[in-house]
Amino acid sequence: MEGLRPTEIHWVISHYIGVSGGYLGDFTYQAHREFYAAYCNLKVDPEDYPGTTRQRFLAVLSSADPQSQAAIVRGVARRFPVGSEVQRTQDARDKLLAMAKRCSQVAAVAPTSPKLASELVRQALADAASLLEVQGPVSALDRVHTALHGYLKTVCRSAGLDMASLPTDPGVTQIFKLMREHHPALRDMGVQDDAMRKIIFSIGNILDALNPLRNRGSLAHANDQLVERDEALLVVNLTRSIIQYLDSKTQKHGPIGQDDSVAGGDSVT
Template sequence: MIQLYETGGASDITILQEGLSHDKCRVLFENAARLLTTRSQARAAEILRSVPFRVVDATNHFNDEFSILHAEVPLTEYERLRRSPATGDEQAYEQIAQVLTELGTSIRFIAIDLVLEHPVHPDVQRGLGLRQSEINKLVSKYIGVSGGYLGDLTYRSHHEFYAELDLDIDPYKYDGTTRERFIKILNESAPNVQAHIIEGVLARFPVSSSEIRTEETAAEIRSWIMRLRTGPQVEQPALRITSDVVERALLDAQELLLSTGATSGVDRLHTALHGYLREVCGGVGLQTSEGASLTDMFKQVREGHSAFQEMGPRSEDILRVLRALATILDSLNTLRNKASFAHANPELLQEPEAMLAINAARSILHYVDDKVHRHGKPAG
């Protein structure tokens, strides 16, 4: 604890409990700030309005009981306030204490503590977890908040929520409302734990149980779960050359990804890529046999489509990349036939490998569609 102001006497402080309620503090501080502003003590008014102070009861080793102005602040704010007396704010703290005392709340000390933050999981720090905007949307646009409570979660049922998910998480170790505790827990959890928690949210707060819990939002949340479990995804392409079969297969693949996982989506994305390459070939008169494989059609597009005749700088290196993609397509054929739900295969791709196959297929779709589209655009 750092003391920013003291009236004298013993300087040790032990906080006992909260003195004034949040509402009483808000009224007191606003009136004090207005009075400070009227007296041209603008810096003191600014500090009182910007720092999350509260009036708390405290004692010392003499067992004196008194009130202090206290705030818990994050690291950056803590360091700024720690240096503030040396930068000319000492008088402002004295003015704050005097005005609050004048308004009936005697303040012996003004002090701050550092908020001790729970460690964030390394994968979350690397950007592999939920984004803050997603957490905010989950809380306010799907679960809903009223009076600091998250949905129908009380402090007790919030604790039980994690126990029912078989997660070793104790929300009582966190300060704040159920909303604040839930957000802190999500922020610090590993991506797979975040996925498990929001799966629990969808189960506890099903679609249509509130007017804000729409199927559209739930579908978006399920896409977060998939990303958290499998890692970042290559975006589903919006193809310029397409057909009903291709679009249906792409839609099926996306729905399967969100509902049952990447392994379920491999077959449908394979179908989409197969149908797409056939459309590209047909669009420029390249003949393909009925049983042509992905590898065969990709070779026809690469060698016979005019869009691929000019590869730009480092064309030899680009050609090697394209040949490597042909090898990938050949492997996708095998994975689809031998390790997906296309057939009654005894062994299936695990989720990370299935997502790798889907990302590879999507990357090829993006590249071929963009290359053909740019070739067809008029110069300039």
């Protein structure tokens, strides 16, 4: 997983922000301390690091994981906008945001564009990709859960599976069980059929665990405690991988289903 290169970190500090007389931009100690929460949505205390503001910023940015580096770099773009100093040109800002985008992309499974997808699913996946890039995986968790829920409904309807046999407003675990047991695309798992069936069965257990994570550990509700970043990123990666696999297996079976909003009552809010 590649983050910012040393030359890029030097460029952010010395070229884009700028150092003069030992000062980093117009940062005071207090402004620097408040920067991470106000502009990056990160919990960082620069006073945990020794030295000047420039030395502390360098230590924070160098030691951060790629996703946090992306958040800091985007925060720099917001804190120091184009034109606020002569070196902060539009080209320089574009370079800054390109660095952030690269750091974000290496931190997660690539976004998926399933063939069997309603408008709800496409919008939820787009929302998740945007939130992951700008705010991190914790913010994206609810959106990928919504996308998976809507996607499973679309796939089952496309295959003509009996959704009426499920309880009212079924969850992802119930819908996936219907799909696992009855969808024609999952009847033949290839030469390692037994092993693959164990994996597919385990996906059901994963989906069952996603529900409490989404309901009690994400921003879907006003939860006091949120799932940690690494665990949220694991959920995003798993969910995207599951959608990619199922879409590849099922897209050749039956017509694309109707928009989930017609019969599923889902909402992208």
